[in-house]
Amino acid sequence: MKFNFDKIVDREGTNCIKYDLREQFFVTNDVIPMWVADMDFDVPPCVTEAIIKRAQHKIYGYTLKSESYFQSIINWVKKRHNWDIKKEWISSSPGVVSAVTMSVMAFTNPGDKIIVQTPVYFPFFTSIKNMGRELVNNQLLLKDGKYSIDFDDLEKKINDNAKMLILCSPHNPVGRVWTKQELQKIGEMCVKKNVVIISDEIHSDLILKNNKHTPVASISKQISDRTLTLIAPSKTFNIAGLSTSVVISSSNDLLSKYNNILDTIHIGFGNIFGLESLKAAYSSGEEWLEQLIDYVQNNVKFVYDFISGKMPRIKVIKPEATYLIWLDCRDLNLTDDELTNFFVKEAKVGLNLGNTFGKGGEGFMRMNIACPRSIVLKALERIKTAYVSRFE
Numbered sequence: 001m002k003f004n005f006d007k008i009v010d011r012e013g014t015n016c017i018k019y020d021l022r023e024q025f026f027v028t029n030d031v032i033p034m035w036v037a038d039m040d041f042d043v044p045p046c047v048t049e050a051i052i053k054r055a056q057h058k059i060y061g062y063t064l065k066s067e068s069y070f071q072s073i074i075n076w077v078k079k080r081h082n083w084d085i086k087k088e089w090i091s092s093s094p095g096v097v098s099a100v101t102m103s104v105m106a107f108t109n110p111g112d113k114i115i116v117q118t119p120v121y122f123p124f125f126t127s128i129k130n131m132g133r134e135l136v137n138n139q140l141l142l143k144d145g146k147y148s149i150d151f152d153d154l155e156k157k158i159n160d161n162a163k164m165l166i167l168c169s170p171h172n173p174v175g176r177v178w179t180k181q182e183l184q185k186i187g188e189m190c191v192k193k194n195v196v197i198i199s200d201e202i203h204s205d206l207i208l209k210n211n212k213h214t215p216v217a218s219i220s221k222q223i224s225d226r227t228l229t230l231i232a233p234s235k236t237f238n239i240a241g242l243s244t245s246v247v248i249s250s251s252n253d254l255l256s257k258y259n260n261i262l263d264t265i266h267i268g269f270g271n272i273f274g275l276e277s278l279k280a281a282y283s284s285g286e287e288w289l290e291q292l293i294d295y296v297q298n299n300v301k302f303v304y305d306f307i308s309g310k311m312p313r314i315k316v317i318k319p320e321a322t323y324l325i326w327l328d329c330r331d332l333n334l335t336d337d338e339l340t341n342f343f344v345k346e347a348k349v350g351l352n353l354g355n356t357f358g359k360g361g362e363g364f365m366r367m368n369i370a371c372p373r374s375i376v377l378k379a380l381e382r383i384k385t386a387y388v389s390r391f392e
């Protein structure tokens with residue numbers, strides 16, 4: 001391996017949420033943090049070099065997005081996902097969640113129904129509820145360790161005058177990479193009833209072996225023209241703190257409504273270091289990403305083998321994408337408060353409690369394994385010790 005993902009990087013004291021907010025979130029610093037979705041790996045060297053190079057010119061004033069910035073996005077999306085997009089389709093946002101909220105503002109009115117598919121990334125709930133829209137849930141189905149979409153329920157909810165669907169593709173936290181067939185079905189249902197699709201594809205570069213991500217908008221012109229796709233280098237290259245995300249739509253109408261909100265709030269400029277990092281990562285970060293995916297894949301296998309072999313009452317939902325593992329802890333027969341106590345106080349690991357992801361998350365935990373394997377092992381050993389003393 002050219003890049004060293006085994007290296008332990010001390011993040012404490014850098015004001016990073018994952019480490020430095022433990023006391024506030026878990027009421028103790030004494031947990032291995034496996035919650036917030038960023039990675040404990042150094043970013044690709046090309047990103048650091050781009051930031052340093054730009055920093056050396058010592059004026060950081062208002063800046064345009066360069067031709068090479070747009071080209072790097074177009075090339076990346078084509079190369080990784082075989083999707084042809086045009087420069088005119090591209091807009092921006094500091095974050096993907098801010099793009100979701102701006103989309104809610106741009107395409108719906110107070111009281112409108114917006115569909116999500118729980119258990120799902122919980123800030124979607126805030127984007128909907130705080131804007132005074134109605135959250136409608138099309139809960140995912142779980143059968144034999146695999147999640148799927150309840151299409152009958154989705155159709156009912158789309159027919160019941162929904163205005164928007166916030167799709168999480170690939171899905172956090174359940175780890176599904178939706179197939180082209182599934183996405184086509186969703187897309188066609190939405191087109192038929194004129195429902196706008198906001199497709200959060202922030203995890204689309206972190207696809208594990210034998211899976212293929214399809215941008216929902218790449219399936220047909222009709223679907224593309226009803227969709228706003230949100231991507232970012234933030235998860236992929238561990239640069240969430242640079243607040244740089246990309247919004248894509250072939251629809252002039254959708255994009256101009258979105259841009260109207262973006263311009264009104266006046267946050268379309270982006271930030272210089274984020275723009276340079278995006279360009280560097282998308283142009284020169286692919287080799288690093290391939291090795292990262294291999295490393296994450298091996299971490300997933302490691303966790304799966306360890307837990308299945310030693311803690312059979314916890315079931316690992318095998319992720320098809322992301323570095324987040326969804327643990328089915330329902331056989332432990334604990335309430336969610338007891339589950340939190342078990343992991344935080346007895347095992348001393350800091351995971352996300354499943355019920356924060358909405359209906360269907362009760363009795364689950366989400367574990368972020370984007371850290372050196374030695375840390376993963378240490379966390380698993382801690383969980384096993386607590387498990388043995390309580391359940392065996």
Ligand SMILES: Cc1ncc(COP(=O)(O)O)c(C=O)c1O
Nearest residue numbers: 037095096097098121172200202
């Ligand atoms: C599905 C999903 N969307 C969005 C985000 C966050 O995006 P941002 O920080 O760009 O708002 C995350 C972070 O974990 C995520 O998992």
